[in-house]
Amino acid sequence: MLRLGPLVAAGRLLAGPRCSGTRGSVCRAGPGPLGERGLPSQGLVLKTPKGTRDHPPAHMVLRDRLLAAVVTCFKRHGAAAIDTPVLELRETLVGKYGEEAKLIYELQDQGGELLALRYDLTVPFARYLAMNKITNMKRYHIAKVYRRDNPATTRGRYREFYQCDFDIAGQFDPMIPDAECLKIVHEILSDLQLGDFLIKVNDRRILNGVVAVCGIPESKFISTCSTIDKLDKMPWKEVRSEMVGEKGLSPEAADRIGEYVQLNGGLDLVERLLQDPKLSQNKLAKEGLGDMKLLFEYLTLFGIARKISFDLSLARGLDYYTGVIFEAVLLQQENDHMEEPVSVGSVAGGGRYDELVGMFDPKGRKVPCVGVSIGIERIFSILEQKVKASGEKIRTTETQVLVATPHKHLLAARLKLISELWDAGIKAEMLYRKDPKLLKQLQYCEDTGIPLAAIVGEQELTDGVVKLRDVATREEVDIPREKLVDEIRRRLEP
Amino acid sequence: MLRLGPLVAAGRLLAGPRCSGTRGSVCRAGPGPLGERGLPSQGLVLKTPKGTRDHPPAHMVLRDRLLAAVVTCFKRHGAAAIDTPVLELRETLVGKYGEEAKLIYELQDQGGELLALRYDLTVPFARYLAMNKITNMKRYHIAKVYRRDNPATTRGRYREFYQCDFDIAGQFDPMIPDAECLKIVHEILSDLQLGDFLIKVNDRRILNGVVAVCGIPESKFISTCSTIDKLDKMPWKEVRSEMVGEKGLSPEAADRIGEYVQLNGGLDLVERLLQDPKLSQNKLAKEGLGDMKLLFEYLTLFGIARKISFDLSLARGLDYYTGVIFEAVLLQQENDHMEEPVSVGSVAGGGRYDELVGMFDPKGRKVPCVGVSIGIERIFSILEQKVKASGEKIRTTETQVLVATPHKHLLAARLKLISELWDAGIKAEMLYRKDPKLLKQLQYCEDTGIPLAAIVGEQELTDGVVKLRDVATREEVDIPREKLVDEIRRRLEP
Incomplete structure (x- = not known):
């Protein structure tokens, strides 16, 4: 089990005296000098109670x-x-x-x-x-x-x-x-x-x-x-x-x-x-x-x-x-x-x-x-x-589409598109970065098992389309934006 | 091991979470003989802890x-x-x-x-x-x-x-x-x-x-x-x-x-x-x-x-x-x-x-x-x-069919039929009586919102059919037993 070392962050905590209202030594920032000298650590024990567990x-x-x-x-x-x-x-x-x-x-x-x-x-x-x-x-x-x-x-x-x-x-x-x-x-x-x-x-x-x-x-x-x-x-x-x-x-x-x-x-x-x-x-x-x-x-x-x-x-x-x-x-x-x-x-x-x-x-x-x-x-x-x-790999999320952009300065486009998808009931994610690399976005799909990527770049915005990519086959097709939701649903039908 | 006094208040109350969240004496099992003499009741308090409740x-x-x-x-x-x-x-x-x-x-x-x-x-x-x-x-x-x-x-x-x-x-x-x-x-x-x-x-x-x-x-x-x-x-x-x-x-x-x-x-x-x-x-x-x-x-x-x-x-x-x-x-x-x-x-x-x-x-x-x-x-x-x-009436169960019999000495027939339905994934109930009256069985359907009744009597057993009754319309049709599961599924399609 883990023991907490000096709790440096405490001093800087914006929201103020978070240890207020506590009894005694719990916010003690152990082990500090005591622990280092091999005496019983005063640190916080980082565990669940005996006989209990978290479920990841x-x-x-x-x-x-x-x-x-x-x-x-x-x-x-x-x-x-x-x-x-x-x-x-x-x-x-x-x-x-x-x-x-x-x-x-x-x-x-x-x-x-x-x-x-x-x-x-x-x-x-x-x-x-x-x-x-x-x-x-x-x-x-x-x-x-x-x-x-x-x-x-x-x-x-x-x-x-x-x-x-x-x-x-x-x-x-x-x-x-x-x-x-x-x-x-x-x-x-x-x-x-x-x-x-x-x-x-x-x-x-x-x-x-x-x-x-x-x-x-x-x-x-x-x-x-x-x-x-x-x-x-x-x-x-x-x-x-x-x-x-x-x-x-x-x-x-x-x-x-x-x-x-x-x-x-x-x-x-x-x-x-x-x-x-x-x-x-x-x-x-x-x-x-x-x-x-x-x-x-x-x-x-x-x-x-x-x-x-x-x-x-x-x-x-x-x-x-x-x-x-x-x-x-x-x-x-x-x-x-x-x-x-x-x-x-x-x-x-x-x-x-x-x-x-x-x-x-x-x-x-x-x-x-x-x-x-x-x-x-x-x-x-x-x-x-x-x-x-x-050896079955269990997916822990159900995301159907990653909304991605191929180059910089397109955060607004991603936010607008993902919002349309959510409102249509599509399970969608995007990376929480202003300018993520395309490769990183596609890698995220592979890591988490997202089957489709909906990609919007300047060209797609101009043409009123979205590039829909099948993550497994890497095939990409331009889909008129107004047909995107139907196309995603069609592709993911059981 | 329990000392239970008469639970006066409880007698008047129905399925509601009436004792939850109350303080003091509401569900106390008094007065009983002791309570009547004004002494502290020794009865069991029949309630959930303060501020908690059951969910019916x-x-x-x-x-x-x-x-x-x-x-x-x-x-x-x-x-x-x-x-x-x-x-x-x-x-x-x-x-x-x-x-x-x-x-x-x-x-x-x-x-x-x-x-x-x-x-x-x-x-x-x-x-x-x-x-x-x-x-x-x-x-x-x-x-x-x-x-x-x-x-x-x-x-x-x-x-x-x-x-x-x-x-x-x-x-x-x-x-x-x-x-x-x-x-x-x-x-x-x-x-x-x-x-x-x-x-x-x-x-x-x-x-x-x-x-x-x-x-x-x-x-x-x-x-x-x-x-x-x-x-x-x-x-x-x-x-x-x-x-x-x-x-x-x-x-x-x-x-x-x-x-x-x-x-x-x-x-x-x-x-x-x-x-x-x-x-x-x-x-x-x-x-x-x-x-x-x-x-x-x-x-x-x-x-x-x-x-x-x-x-x-x-x-x-x-x-x-x-x-x-x-x-x-x-x-x-x-x-x-x-x-x-x-x-x-x-x-x-x-x-x-x-x-x-x-x-x-x-x-x-x-x-x-x-x-x-x-x-x-x-x-x-x-x-x-x-x-x-x-005024929406909420059904609390999802039962699709009640397996019923029209006269006595047919418990075995009911048990056999309901078992077939369960094994086919149909949600089915029957009354836990050897010889329930048909009226009582149909009443149960109406009370609990079960849409269909599957009725087997001697005649149906001989003919190899089951009488399928629509509880709302009271229409009854004989269905060959081997087609019963499909017919139930067909009728209950959304």
Whole structure:
């Protein structure tokens, strides 16, 4: 990171005492003598906060493409957009996230309300529904959320990141909206051509039943789940030892759980568990399994069942889920020999949360909800890698024409012409020089990918024409000035 | 974990952002038993933080239209997009905003860095340029910024609000980029058809010269400017008394200033001041007036000079401006008899800041910049008012077809058909019910503006067709299933 040396300019700043109103030493023009003597530098640290980053233009172009694909899918499914503030009252967020709540960013009490930065888009959505007494809504929300997590920026994990959420709120017949959420994940991952993927599903009620029939007290349900959830990264042996050691389960109980949570499959597994002598006696598990069967039926009608795996080890971290939960993972191809393979983990996740809105409603009235969040940052990392590998050169601007002049004293001509083009809706640039060399102007076109140059010299002004140059082929044609806009449009038609 | 009291106020309110921006008790979940006894309510406060608001779908549609118009203009001028974090190191922001710095939101020190929410997009842009050693860039940035201001939400003034900035960084020939910024303001305000407007321009160097030739010490420049800036809201008499009273200027100095700052006009005024015996002797003022003359020359070539007013009372609040400054205001039509006239103030502003990047560069290297910020929130308030007045019904979704069934036991048929439509890129919805009544399905189309219904009953399934219904005309035609997608596309062609 950069440290600022003596801030010489400060003394000469026209607008005056810019350090006025600041506290202490920030406008200190360090390092100065102190820094030079090797003492801790007093200089300004030139960086973004830990776990955050700037997005330069090439990122933004790729990101806009990606978000456009996601929004297109959300709109295809009839969702409306909403936005909520980045700031929420702290009490709105408290008690919704379980252990993860410690990662919430809090603001200083500045003589007003106690505020925090939103941790996800789900709790603000529930707050929005309760506050506006909305009992029925299909919405999407694409916005930044904040978590004081340990950033793993190479894996696309940041402290400030976008979430892309689609949720269906309302009292409906079972599993129809849930199935649509999975269909959406399937559509987005297919559209983006990220390679093969798998969507794991489970149900909190089934997990609850498993934990119960294995003789584990209800009070240990959440903490047992968070250990189960590690099965995708750790072998059973280690998970078992965490259950027995840290979580205080008996070895027998742990073994009984192990028999269940290592299972995964399709509809056949659902059927088998519905026949399981212990599990089928548990009310919640039976409900969950019945709904899982229905879900597979709907997913088969959607033609996507073969990408779905009923996986009893899937637990998900957040407290608020009450029914179906799911998570999509990309499958690493064995024959993939990328130089820097990106390890990405899950790229989408979600589930049913039927109690969250009721936590905000003064009378506890529930609005059942199910939703999905697309892990846009991880997908972005992969896309970035792919673009890099493909050698595709991304244009960061959309300029169609550079307005150029071949010799001196023609600034007025350029300003007049470019103004005509802008007014006609043509994307046009010129160099901000009185008398730029023609070569420099053409070089700018090549550097930035501008396909056309509109050149006016004395001769063209006299003749009432503009020389239109195709930057790639270097062909030049004189076009009557009044026909220039149409000609540019014609040339750039897709 | 939550203590919710009855939310009395909420019960009477619909989807509006009714709790946003209110202070105190409006959405407080009282009184409840405690509240009734007059004790402080223990209930959850169901609201967004002071000065912030949710954006419901109808807002979002309008906002997206507005932002699309602004982005189109920025791209027409060749700008690339960037994004920076909402969070910045506190030291990045400190010392850049003068008196206004007290409005910066600060985060709690949570064992890491000292952070704040960005106050504008200009300082992060300067930090970005310096950090990446960029000396030449034309960029736009549309994002939320945060100010702990006193919200005036009816006038479109919030604590969380969007800024839409376009800036040109680099060492160029004078006033060419500056003129383009004014052209952009002119284009956007014309495109949006907000009524007549005026763009005031001035130059910090001219102001500096005025203050100097009136015999006011350099140390009082900033505070004098902030008083001058009030001339658009207060008569000269009051401004003068603030100068003499609060700011400690001599009555004579104040009167001398008064003679200058009440002037406004066009190129003629520039010429006159260039002949002013005192001002023409001041180096900075002379430079500023020379550039102002050039600016008017370029604006005339752009054909927009008649909307520009050289106004010596324009000072602008921020510390970092060093040259040209400008501000666009809408002109209230005398014959405008709106029921609730929106008072909006300035809708765009900006200027030149040649020293800001140097404040971040370790060697103080300068990158001259000029930029413009579009006051999107204020414009949004006006557009909202206009839409309301016009009675336009805004659709918040884009769904093209509702997949419906005329009788029971056809959920599978609906799921299969809607899946085919989604896969073909058609925007389709269905009701999340096993057996919804046809009337209810058609009612949903009318309520949400869906133009077509695709109906499948037993007969249609047998015949291999789908009944396509035009919701407005109620006409129904059987379409062979394999031709349905094409027919829908044909019908919805713009």
